[in-house]
Amino acid sequence: MSRKLTIDPVTRVEGHGKVTIHLDDRNNVIQSRLHIVEFRGFEKFIQGRPYWEAPVLVQRLCGICPVSHHLAAVKALDVIVGVGPDGLTPTGEKMRRLMHYGQIFQSHSLHFFHLASPDLLFGIDAPPAKRNIIEVAREFKELAVQGVMMRKFGQEIIRATAGKKVHGTGAIPGGINKNLSIEERDYFLKGEDPLNIDKMIEWSVAAIELFKDYHRKHRDMVDNFAAFPSNHLSLVRKDGALDLYHGVLRAIDHKGNKILHDVDYQNYLDYIGEEVKNWSYMKFPFLKNIGREEGWYRVGPLARLNTCDFIPSPLAQKAFEEFRAYTNGKPNNMSLHMHWARLIEVLHAAEVMKELLNDPDLQRDDLIAEGERCEEGVGVIEAPRGTLFHHYKVNKEDLITMCNLIVSTTNNNEPMNKAVREVADQMISGQKAIKEGMLNAVEVAIRAYDPCLSCATHAMGQMPLEVSLYDAEGELLDIKTK
Helix, strand or coil: CEEEEECCCCCCECCCEEEEECCCCCCEEEEEEECCCHHHCHHHHHHCCCCCHHHHHHHHHHCCHHHHHHHHHHHHHHHHCCCCCCCCCCCHHHHHHHHHHHHHHHHHHHHHHHHHHHHHHHHHCCCCCCCCCCHHHHHHHHHHHHHHHHHHHHHHHHHHHCCCCCCCEEEECCCCCCCCCCHHHHHHHCCCCCCHHHHHHHHHHHHHHHHHHHHHHHHHHHHCCCCCCEEEEECCCCCEEEECCCCCEEEECCCEEECEECHHHHHHHHEEEEEEECCCCCCEEEEEECCCCCCEEECHHHHHHCCCCCCHHHHHHHHHHHHHHHHHCCCCCCEEEEEEEEHHHHHHHHEEEEEHHHCCCHHHHCCECCCCCCCCCEEEEECCEEEEEEEEEEEECCCCEEEECCCCHHHHHHHHHHHHHHHHHHCCCCCCCCCCCHHHHHHHHCCCCCCCCCCCCCCCCCCCEEEEEECCCEEEEEEEEE
């Protein structure tokens, strides 16, 4: 006789999801699944809208990473207006990059300090009332302040480049609609302590040291928790450098062998397929040349540091070398090392922002490029959570006729399910009593990916509408399905 455990909802993530774990009569795990239980049909209802509305509309997918959708969409539209991914003016591209790295900086800071740190600081087994940012602020005030101020700095960068902190309008097809004034630049370069870029770099270095210290004290747990071999995919710059805004698609297997060789993302459909399963509104992407069973892959900070050859900023490169040395240059497949990789990217984002803020191109007025119009385009960007695909087709009346999104968290769907199963087997199988801390361990595995579940909820095929009728006592009277 089987028994079912349910974690509903999964906490400290964006969006709504639940986990079901089925046990046999000896309490051994026989099935575990991460279910995405909400649906948002952006791919459908954006059809029929003028294409220039897309960068503003699609970022309503999420309030955490709207900049990523804003920029991925506008990169696709750059192709449609004939500019292409490499045809922006220097001011247009650098303003977008500043916007994007501000997004990376604030989103990673939010995740580590607000969502992940309670598990690290208080322990996975700590009571639920203890594992939250309020308790972090009470016991680790300086750390909490750093997290808040780092996120604020990133949000202010977004405001200065996109016009608003959330759901901005700065990027438009072919370029950008504003430059950065001298006053705005100096606010970030010379602002009152701690709101200046040098303090952000200092705190970013300290955050990496915080994780490394935790790792030294809990090495066995960190290294063995939800560790499993996988493929990894990301954009890289054409010379192999980490580039979160633009590049070519590269994938490696768990041994480090290239399985996708720096291909043009305009042709992503030649390489990536999407599987649908009936127990989730989130699709399951895979590499076509490997197949559905073995072709799944991870994206995000861990994948990016596994696929790139180097990081083009000095402090982050030094941290990257130490990160890679830990696995003797081989791919890192340890899920909790995602936090380490994420914090290295925080430092890289801060260094890139400083470089861009000192670039005089940001004060120039050549904002928009023009080209020859076409009817289809793909935009890909490295969102905080991983590789994000936007694909649009438009007709001669400038209306969108097709939209396909493969969102970062969608790419991580199979790895998150693998992580759930690994931790459930490790923590729950064979146990006579199921404690709350065991279930939180499953959530910790999911949180390592920083999932954005509402962004990732898309479906293919028929979605039935089910209406249930209950009487005043709560008894089910009838069900109709259409």
